[in-house]
Amino acid sequence: MADYTYPSIYFAYFLFFLFLAGALYFFLRSFRDGYWGATSEDVKYQMLKDEEAEGHGS
Amino acid sequence: MAAEKEIPSGASSATASHRPVHSDTAAKWFLMSSVVYFFVVGVIALIIAAKFVWPELLGTIPMFSYGRLRPLHVNGMLFGWLLAADMGLVFYFVPRLCGVKLYSEKLGVATAVLWNAIVLGAVVSLLMGWNQGFEYAELPLVLDVAVVVAWILFGVNVFGTVFTRRYPQMYVSLWYTMGCILWTAFVYLTGNFATLFTTGVNQANLNWMYVHNAVGLIFTPVGLALAYYFIPKAGNIPLYSHKLSMIGFWSLAFFYVWTGAHHMIHGPISQWLQTISIAFSLMLLLPVWTVVYNFFATMKGHWPLTRDNVPLKFLMSGVVFYLLTCFQGPMHSLRSVNAIVSKTDWIPGHAHMAVLGAFSFFAIAGVYYSIPRIFHTKLYSDALANWSYWLAMIGGIGFFVTLWLGGFWQGWQWNNPAIPFIDTVVALKPIWAVRFFSGVLIFGGIATFLYNILATVIHAGPRPQEAVHA
Amino acid sequence: MLNKADSNAVWFIVLALVFFAIGGLLTTVAPPLIDKSWAAPFSNSDPSKGLTGQLRPLTELEQRGRAIYVREGCWYCHTQQTRTLLADTKRSGWRGVDSPVSTPDEFVYDSPHLFGTKRTGPDLSRVGGKYDTQWHRTHFRNPRDLVPGSIMPPYPWIANNESEFQAIVAYLQTLGRAKNWRPENDYEK
Numbered sequence: 001m002a003d004y005t006y007p008s009i010y011f012a013y014f015l016f017f018l019f020l021a022g023a024l025y026f027f028l029r030s031f032r033d034g035y036w037g038a039t040s041e042d043v044k045y046q047m048l049k050d051e052e053a054e055g056h057g058s
Numbered sequence: 059m060a061a062e063k064e065i066p067s068g069a070s071s072a073t074a075s076h077r078p079v080h081s082d083t084a085a086k087w088f089l090m091s092s093v094v095y096f097f098v099v100g101v102i103a104l105i106i107a108a109k110f111v112w113p114e115l116l117g118t119i120p121m122f123s124y125g126r127l128r129p130l131h132v133n134g135m136l137f138g139w140l141l142a143a144d145m146g147l148v149f150y151f152v153p154r155l156c157g158v159k160l161y162s163e164k165l166g167v168a169t170a171v172l173w174n175a176i177v178l179g180a181v182v183s184l185l186m187g188w189n190q191g192f193e194y195a196e197l198p199l200v201l202d203v204a205v206v207v208a209w210i211l212f213g214v215n216v217f218g219t220v221f222t223r224r225y226p227q228m229y230v231s232l233w234y235t236m237g238c239i240l241w242t243a244f245v246y247l248t249g250n251f252a253t254l255f256t257t258g259v260n261q262a263n264l265n266w267m268y269v270h271n272a273v274g275l276i277f278t279p280v281g282l283a284l285a286y287y288f289i290p291k292a293g294n295i296p297l298y299s300h301k302l303s304m305i306g307f308w309s310l311a312f313f314y315v316w317t318g319a320h321h322m323i324h325g326p327i328s329q330w331l332q333t334i335s336i337a338f339s340l341m342l343l344l345p346v347w348t349v350v351y352n353f354f355a356t357m358k359g360h361w362p363l364t365r366d367n368v369p370l371k372f373l374m375s376g377v378v379f380y381l382l383t384c385f386q387g388p389m390h391s392l393r394s395v396n397a398i399v400s401k402t403d404w405i406p407g408h409a410h411m412a413v414l415g416a417f418s419f420f421a422i423a424g425v426y427y428s429i430p431r432i433f434h435t436k437l438y439s440d441a442l443a444n445w446s447y448w449l450a451m452i453g454g455i456g457f458f459v460t461l462w463l464g465g466f467w468q469g470w471q472w473n474n475p476a477i478p479f480i481d482t483v484v485a486l487k488p489i490w491a492v493r494f495f496s497g498v499l500i501f502g503g504i505a506t507f508l509y510n511i512l513a514t515v516i517h518a519g520p521r522p523q524e525a526v527h528a
Numbered sequence: 529m530l531n532k533a534d535s536n537a538v539w540f541i542v543l544a545l546v547f548f549a550i551g552g553l554l555t556t557v558a559p560p561l562i563d564k565s566w567a568a569p570f571s572n573s574d575p576s577k578g579l580t581g582q583l584r585p586l587t588e589l590e591q592r593g594r595a596i597y598v599r600e601g602c603w604y605c606h607t608q609q610t611r612t613l614l615a616d617t618k619r620s621g622w623r624g625v626d627s628p629v630s631t632p633d634e635f636v637y638d639s640p641h642l643f644g645t646k647r648t649g650p651d652l653s654r655v656g657g658k659y660d661t662q663w664h665r666t667h668f669r670n671p672r673d674l675v676p677g678s679i680m681p682p683y684p685w686i687a688n689n690e691s692e693f694q695a696i697v698a699y700l701q702t703l704g705r706a707k708n709w710r711p712e713n714d715y716e717k
Binding site for chain 3: 109110113114117118120123124125126128129187188189190191192193217220221226227228233236237240241244248252253254256257258259260261262263264265267269275304308311312313314315316318319321322324325326327328331334335338397400401402403405406472473474475479480481483484487490
């Protein structure tokens with residue numbers, strides 16, 4: 001059990017939770033920034049078209 | 059793919075004014091040379107697999123001893139075949155995703171020429187034993203510098219294209235390609251130059267940061283860029299979710315670089331660093347599973363397409379192998395599992411599934427998809443393409459599965475010190491025999507792939523002489 | 529923030545590099561600054577016996593031997609690390625004495641490092657002094673003469689080249705000797 005109580009292990013836990021908090025923060029912020037908007041998926045249809053569609057791009 | 063209509067040769071018909079005509083010269087150079095290297099280095103792969111079964115084979119010729127052919131096999135497959143094919147395919151899809159011509163075809167061709175010079179230089183230096191002694195970074199310093207120059211030229215071309223793109227929103231394949239170029243620059247410098255100024259464990263740490271990220275931040279992002287482009291294209295199905303692919307991208311960008319020290323678990327390196335690398339290795343499941351879920355969800359309801367569509371067959375098999383290999387990786391980093399499988403033959407099984415099963419399958423699919431379009435023709439033979447798939451697939455599974463089982467078995471034997479080491483070697487001989495014969499099947503797949511591509515190009519007609527410059 | 533990267537390549541470049549750099553710097557630059565044992569050569573002394581082991585740089589001959597070891601790619605099949613596993617300390621041990629585990633301070637002068645990732649042949653981290661010159665000569669000529677079932681390739685061009693052979697044997701005899709862990713007078717000369 002002593003293996004799990006070194007300061008460095010606590011540091012690893014600390015880093016983990018720090019990054020987790022950062023990830024959650026930016027995830028929540030992305031909603032506020034309109035990251036998940038209605039047009040955000042357009043690009044995946046456009047990439048299918050570019051070769052077939054003669055002329056008019058999206 | 060079958061529905062693809064014949065497009066007349068680009069030069070004669072500029073149908074739409076703002077639809078760019080892709081000449082794809084740089085892509086041709088990279089792709090044609092890489093498929094030839096795939097075959098040639100495949101021969102070397104067979105020789106070293108045979109050496110496990112017949113250790114005396116070519117044993118008295120220094121140039122063909124195992125210790126010199128193995129780095130040639132690894133470097134040849136990674137840089138001569140896979141990275142060159144990836145670069146060729148990047149030159150194919152980046153202009154198409156950007157809706158503009160490639161920034162400079164001439165620069166691209168120059169990059170390809172330099173790249174071929176590097177590969178030939180690598181063959182000579184490795185056979186002569188001019189080996190720096192770092193895994194994946196064996197090449198002499200001159201060639202390392204040339205690789206950096208080639209990579210900068212490649213990066214200028216890709217970023218030049220991206221900066222002049224017509225579509226503002228960037229498709230995920232562009233993200234991965236650009237990420238690959240940026241990260242590779244740093245990873246490569248660390249592994250090939252920073253190591254020269256350090257010694258011992260510090261050097262090993264830098265070396266393994268490079269070794270791990272050569273796969274994780276070079277071949278993974280560019281391989282996924284191919285999969286994200288060619289799966290929707292080959293099946294003509296829109297991607298399930300572009301946003302989900304972003305999550306995979308950013309988590310890959312953040313997590314992957316931390317894990318280098320997991321190559322030294324239980325070894326002479328600080329325990330806390332091992333623990334950090336283990337924690338981050340487990341977090342790799344996040345980018346992997348988001349990516350794999352995205353591909354499976356894309357294919358939902360479209361799986362019958364894989365029956366007749368060879369590129370899609372390679373791509374989706376590659377996705378399955380990617381899922382498996384990226385499950386193995388994190389599990390292998392756990393101390394208890396690592397104590398069994400580390401340093402055993404499980405390792406080549408795992409490494410081959412990543413580089414051959416996943417990323418080479420993606421690249422093969424990309425070549426099968428793009429070569430007929432680049433040369434404005436049809437694939438020479440779909441039947442032959444199916445053969446190449448099944449040979450590579452059956453050989454691959456035989457290879458991977460026997461080495462995992464053999465590796466576990468070997469690891470358990472090693473952990474019983476009552477068994478003399480030589481007995482654990484003798485016990486593995488049947489495993490190595492199966493590995494060799496699986497290798498023969500894989501090589502058959504490579505040979506039919508090469509023949510099919512060459513035949514396609516030669517039968518393409520108008521400009522046949524461009525086909526065989528490699 | 530992230531949505532800017534969606535359609536702005538410069539933003540994308542900055543973010544991709546920042547994400548990468550956090551882990552990149554913390555796992556490459558930081559560790560040697562934190563753990564000083566990576567750079568301090570091994571040395572141990574006992575109040576009653578004096579110096580009981582010390583890491584010394586290789587001589588010129590041993591360095592030539594090491595260069596041959598690198599050139600021939602010995603490190604593709606032989607690791608040089610006795611890991612923190614009981615079985616490793618037994619296998620690296622000698623005549624019933626368990627070997628100590630490898631520690632960073634034993635490798636301070638190593639460049640290139642030769643820890644290895646694959647153990648097709650046995651680990652060599654403690655091989656120094658276990659076998660004499662004649663054994664190595666026979667073994668390099670044809671490993672199967674001494675170890676039936678071995679799959680190590682023969683190295684006649686080393687065994688028959690006296691200066692190369694002396695160099696590589698001199699190097700092999702240094703491996704794992706810094707920690708003077710075996711009973712007195714047990715080493716082969």
